[in-house]
Amino acid sequence: MNDSIFNKAVAASKWSALAEISSKVISPLIFVILARLLTPNDYGVVAVAAIVISFSQVFWDVGLGKALIQREDQVEESANVVFWTNLVLGILIYVILYFSAEGIASLFKSTESIPVLRVQGIQIVLASLCSVQTALYQRDLNFRTLFWVRLITSALPGLASIPIAIMGYGYWALVGGTLLGSLAQLLVLWKASSWRPRLSYDRDLARQLLGFGLWVMAEGLLAWFYVWVDSMIVGAYLGPNDLGLYRTGNSFVQMVFGLILSPLMPVLFSMFSRIQHDIDLLRKGLLVVSKLITMIALPSGIGLLLVADPLADVLLGAKWIGVAQVIGILGLTNGISWLVGANAEVYRAMGRPDLNTKIMFSTLAVYTLAYIWAAPQGLTVFLWTRLGVIFIAIPVHLFVVKKYLRISPFNFMIDSRWIFIGCAFMAGAVWVIGISTEYMLDIVKLTICIISGILIFSLFLLPEKEFVKRIVTFATRGV
Structure with a gap:
């Protein structure tokens, strides 16, 4: 690029x-x-x-x-x-x-x-x-x-x-x-x-x-x-207490991902628009940006799932029983959803904003039916259903970029392979550490898990050191 x-x-x-x-x-x-x-x-x-x-x-x-x-x-x-x-x-x-x-x-x-x-x-x-x-x-x-x-x-x-x-x-x-x-x-x-x-x-x-x-x-x-139908269904079926747990946990997750990723999004449309007529450059640009987003979002989502219990206790206190599962499952949901987070900006830059609208419209009905089915069975079932339905939209996005940009999902998987491997080892290690530190104070357990997770994931980024160095150089270069 x-x-x-x-x-x-x-x-x-x-x-x-x-x-x-x-x-x-x-x-x-x-x-x-x-x-x-x-x-x-x-x-x-x-x-x-x-x-x-x-x-x-x-x-x-x-x-x-x-x-x-x-x-x-x-x-x-x-x-x-x-x-x-x-x-x-x-x-x-x-x-x-x-x-x-x-x-x-x-x-x-x-x-x-x-x-x-x-x-x-x-x-x-x-x-x-x-x-x-x-x-x-x-x-x-x-x-x-x-x-x-x-x-x-x-x-x-x-x-x-x-x-x-x-x-x-x-x-x-x-x-x-x-x-x-x-x-x-x-x-x-x-x-x-x-x-x-x-x-x-x-x-x-x-x-x-x-x-x-x-x-x-x-x-x-x-x-x-698209934004509110989940909360509306939770409130209608489960009442204000579960709605409060859901909205508060979801708000926390959105704040985390908003802080680490939202500053990038307003820039992407302008960047992709400038190279919209060069398909090869646009293809390379999407692969680079998607890889960067995956490197940040996926380990963050997995991390939230693994440390949700001590995190909720430290930040919110004992009266928020049940919010940990909301933070954990929605954290993983957002971490996976962001894998195609840059796609909508590419569609708009290509002069095809209708593509994202069509994807949203086609998946909304399925999402809504799934939510209506899950909500009467309780908040836990609803949350796992919320995670499950994202695997409907992601293949659609992958199909669209393959059709219009000729990017195969395998190109992305191969390009980001060390990120996926690092996330897998990080998840296993933090899970074991979480069990081993079960009887420690929540703040101590949380600190150990976060530091260990970052260090282990970073080790698997060593094969990507040139990519990371390039990103750090760009990010720290004077404006």
């Missing part, structure tokens, strides 16, 4: 990492503190509201934010249309949510969620009031302002929630923190932005924007189901 392109990509990912670090470092610290103060049921009650509010966003936004970002003319008039449309829809959806809260709560077997839905639902209106400012900053590539907004709004909710939780208000600590974060975002964006709405509405322009936005909404609806 062309060194200069890859060098620029890795350099850019360092700046992306700096942009992510505010929320990715602050959030885990707050997460651990709050989890020790609250219970799985508290998180489950609020998770019901999070599911519903995230679903409602698809409808009050109706894709107009994206439509505004891509708009080349009549930007001011378009912003005005988007603002009033989003605000009216936001208020309407909140009113519907307020009066349907009892029915929604009964669906999730959580009567405590009724007042939470009605209070936290105010977040819908607050978000609709600042959607235009966010879109305009994105359109103008003014990510510096959005960075500071993100820094403030990632810190304030947690800092507000902690004292409320200490005072014993339970799940209201999470509700209060969330609303404060939304209000802070609204105030900061309105203070920073010079744009203000006018009392006018262009219906012809609205029809144009909605014509684009409705397609974005359809894609957003599909993405929502």
